[in-house]
Amino acid sequence: VARPFGVPAGQLAPLPRSFFARPSPEVAPDLLGRLLVRHAGGETLVARIVETEAYEEGDPASHSYRGRTPRTEVMFGPPGHLYVYFTYGMHHCMNVVTGKDGAGSAVLLRAAEPIRGLDAMRHRRGVEVPDRLLAGPARLTQALDVDRTLNGVDLVAGPDLVVARGRPVERDRVVVGRRVGIRVGLDRPWRFAVRGSRFVSSPRP
């Protein structure tokens, strides 16, 4: 079979919008094993998602909790788009918008396994070991050159960034745990990771 970017061609088809139009706790584990295909700097970067977190409307840990604001506008928009925010004065984090238009829910992408474009990622991150290139939400955005200029882009149509089919991870290969870096909403076990993957961020679930 043809392997355009180091993966079978069939895995590069974008996920349909209907995939994202579900509650985030349902979409988040289903994103594991999917591929991020990023076109930047004249080349194509590919990474396999290994860790995600769900954020819902009515969830005190979610940016959407206090309602619609200029920052969270995209989160309340139609599913299948990218929500990027800036935090701690220096980091960007990226989310996939989920649920129905108007819902205010999203899935934070926390870690991925680098598949293609390792050298470009190493260059942007200033790190050599593959295990550390994409292991954390801000590391992921830095390596893939994602910032607020990509806020709101369509992940189904592309072309800047696409979430492709990849190969979904079986339920018994998924670890569930507490979300990281929050002080409220800890009762919702909405962190999902590929069991045993060395590309997952710490603390390990």
Added chain:
DNA sequence: TGATAGATCGGCT
């Protein structure tokens, strides 16, 4: 591995 401090600024109270 675990705990801790510092960096640095936009968003919202």
Added chain:
DNA sequence: GCCGATCTATCAG
């Protein structure tokens, strides 16, 4: 003003 869906360096064990 306060604090954050974080990261890195550094120190202790």
